[in-house]
Amino acid sequence: MRLHARVNGAAFEADVPATASLLDTLRAAGLTGTKEGCRVGVCGLCTVLVDDRPVSSCLFLAGCAEGADVWTVEGMATRAPWAVEAFVEHEGMQCGICTPGQVVAVASMDRDIATEPEVRRYLSGNLCRCTGYGTIVEAALDAKRREREALGHIDAGNHDAEGRA
């Protein structure tokens, strides 16, 4: 099938088998920032945004992204620069293999999240074996603080209990 979508703000087209994953589709197109990890949706290395929702691209069939607005880590400097800056400043990484997924997940997190328990619950599906999570959580909290400063708070009613905007 021929997939038509937007990826990182630009038109994207690809010929893919119907059972191709969004992950393989993106990586085959040279967007190798999104990583392949467990392939069962648990580790979070493959996190991308599809219509503002964080998804496990390893399980997401490419056809379901037809017409969708997709963002990967490569687009985060544009879409969520506060997330990138926070991870850099706080060194929210060691080996870095989970970092693209963490940054994208934080980008999708509700702007009003401001406590550690909320962050940890939201990011529970983004595993890290290296850091012990401390610097990642601090980066996430700082990212949201910067985002609030840049864009202002949003109404409590405009986000879901999942913590997504």
Added chain:
Amino acid sequence: MTVDALSAPSAGDPVFHAPRTLEEAFDALAEDGAVALAGGTSVGLLVGQGLLAPTALVWLGRIPGLGSVGVAEGPLSLGATATLASLASDPRVRTAAPALADAAAAVGNTRVRAVATAGGALAHADPRQDLPPALLALDARVEVAGPRGRRELRIDELVCGFMSTDLAPDELITAVRVPAPPGRRSCYLRFTPGSDDDYPTVSVAATAVVSDGTPSTVTLAVGGAGPVAYLVPEAQELSGATGARVAGLVADVAEAAARRADPVDDRLGSAAYKRRMVAVWARRALGRCLTGER
């Protein structure tokens, strides 16, 4: 670099359908080996692991209205493709059926909840899932549609065995209806002693309509302790119970729940342990429901 197909090339590349109406979906599902998907997490997983080789994929995400949540003169009406995230956060679900909101909020992780759907979860019928015991206890009904018409099923009629449902290959779950009698409390508890995001060792859901401190219509359902989630009809013995009798009756019902369990030994616990835990958590869920504490 070409993109690898996830399915066996010898099966041929399946056709990907994105029907805009239920009728188009039924037509696409008429083909032998066609598989429906909504969020696609279960199907994506099975296909990726080589356990499913469909001839056609029928994506329901484009059918308008299939994902909406509504309240129609009392009962909650949940579109089959409503995401678990939306169920978890919708204030109407939280008010009318907190057990469902809690169950939906507990599934997997943020990414799973963002795309997985109520209909998809029920069609998958994994006995470790969170939704079935909650919906069972809530006395939910499932609307099923197909080329031969519509029908309504109870949860225990829909899910009839380990990973198997009563659905014909060309039928779709279109809605889940949850009654919302006034004054009904409900709760869902899942026991995950290891990692929080794991499947529960056992889980329980309880509901009770309580007025003036006296319960009537008490239900209890158990998940993760048998090939399917099951109701504990003995819970109804709590109807009308007050004062000092309640604790003893709750213990009896909890024991009955444990007796009805048919668990297996697995990574989440031995059968013997799960049976013990059914009793403990049934007691906790009933206690919470009857006293109204959160």
Added chain:
Amino acid sequence: MSPLEAPERAAPQVAAPARPSSAGTAAGRAVRVDARDKATGVTRYSADVEVEGALHAAVVRSTRSHADIVSVDARAALEAPGVTAVVTAAEIDARFGGELCGRRVRDMPLLASGKVRFIGEPVAVVLGETRRAAEDAAALVDVEYRGLPPVLDALGALEPGAARVHEEPWRYDGAVVTESDHPNLQSELVEGDQDAARSVLAGAAHVVKARYRTPSGHQGYLEPQCWTAWPLPAGGVALLGTVKAPYRLREQTARTLRLPPEAVEVQPVPLGGDFGGKGGVVDPTLCAALAILAGRPVRLALRAGEDFTATDARHPAVVEVEVGCDDEGRLLALRVDAVFDGGAYAAVKPIPSVNLHGIAECALGYRLDAFSIRSRIAYTTTLPKGHMRAPGAPQAVFAVESAIDELAAAAGIPAHELRRRSVLRDGDRDAYGHVWEEARGVQTLDAALEHAPRDPAPGDPAPVDAGMLRPGDLSGARWRRGRGVALYARPTAAPASTSVRLVPEADGRFVVELPLPETGTGSHSVAREAFADALGVDPRLVEVRQVSTGGLPYDPGVGASRVTAGVTAAVRQLADRWRETGGVGPVEVETSAAGEPPALSFCAQVADVAVDAETGEVRVLALTTAVDVAAVLRPTAHRMQVDGGAVMGYGFACLEDLLEADGQVWAANLAEFRIPTAADAPVLRTVLVEGGRGVGPCNVKAVGELSNVPTAAAVANAVADATGCRLRHLPLTAERVYWALEEAGAAATTPAGHRLGEGAPA
């Protein structure tokens, strides 16, 4: 860029292009060199490097734990679409001569030859134009086996008359066993004097003897292993992949494929985590062999849980401990007898003794009149066992630090007090006879206890609590609180040998070339910091990059906590040498192992837990870690090593189990082998006991293999404090605690003696 653009000349390095100095900068200061690239998805790992024309390899793996291979029928696979070749041991042996492979003991064939010895052992490889074509065809390869008796546990393997895993293991190159040893023995390590230990124990006022068990586990790195090899002109081969010790791999690949070492080039690439699991030489050598056979690049990428089922895991252990003290609680003697399951091949273990030296450390931190350690590793027909973060120590320290608590209970002395009385102080001689000029055991133990929460309040933020499904209130009869402490002492050796080069750029920047990959520890950033400090320049002017094995003489590889000391010493020499040349480069330095004495690091942990008496659930509320440090070059990187280690220790204590049974790994992927999530991790408190004396010109103490070690004992001790039940089998699952509580009687009282949770430490 394809490494094969110009096949007539040697393949260019697949190194990252020179980055502007903003790569490791944020808010005007130097952060780790790779921070921005990693946060924006720019960093390329092994699976991200595109290699044009590469064939994909899919491995056909044994489904039997011990069997003769009767036949391998590849006809159907060869006819499958997209398949180029099916390779078995026959083709490998014909081309390369049938050499066995291994990091030290060369006992493993590249592909099983005649016999399989574990479920998952590679039997054949399908090469295909696409990954899926290769994988689908691999399912069509039909292997016929004739079963042999499985050897499924280490204790049974060492019984007289047990079935043999290897016919004559003493004949293997690098073997440390002899013909008179049990045929299933991989190695035996003996320290101390068993007779003396038994004699002292016989006269001790209080003695505890107990047996402890730990499961097999996995390093749990998140980046699956992946190697790409391509043939070089004149018969050589290049490798790029998840390799922590490039020069060692070069050595072993060359030997196994009968090539001169300089014909094998290992390319630089960062790793997505290692923890001891990416040092294997057999799979990358197999990949190299395939590339030579095919005459084309070959990529071997593990997936579908192959990392968990077919690489190498942490050794499961049965550890018997006997420990005794006098009436005042002074430790007298320690006897440790451990049997580790080494799996089907010793090939994955790197050190000359082929044993796990971490076990030697369990006698290191205390003054003892006598001690004895015996560590045997057995062959079994199961997944080969290798190294994981402080190999041998987590298992042994769990046992010894648990036993010390049991001894304290028997003697009626608070466990932390008993430790305090015997832990090494400055100038003490340890059980091995070494005098430590500095030994800050007391300070570290005291610091941990002082910084642990005074009274873990119900309101203390427990990250796991979402408030909705779990009762947030930890008060109430069913929760029992407990506190446990454990201690670990580990030496930091003098800087090891390595080689480094400096290439000054025309614009005033410096490029420091290292022979080591960045595995995540921040070694490249520490190198930058140390070099910049030595030269007195802004670290943002310094770029650090790994070069291929052809670019520098040698390095032993990442591991053994040697990198910080070795690299910082080397780059300091590099700066000195550059100054000596009057600022004219490039300059290269080869260091040899320094002769200075080692330094001793202590790590003490306090675990605060709540146990649900009705279900056995153990919640670790807080983990307080005290680390004895000297100079800390990069505080954030250092902190992450401590935090990451503590969380890994928590995983070992409470969650992780590969569930090996019947020769099979049942927890075959991350959905089943659960490592701690951000929500699972306990609240971490860290206190650094500063002012220590380290090694090398930068005065450092190693921290990478420290905080993951005492955690299991700290938690087990806390559970015992909370419930009166002593658990000796990891992980501390709710079910295990539940049955222990039931056996003890649900209303179990706490043991005679003081509860750690009551009263302030002395």
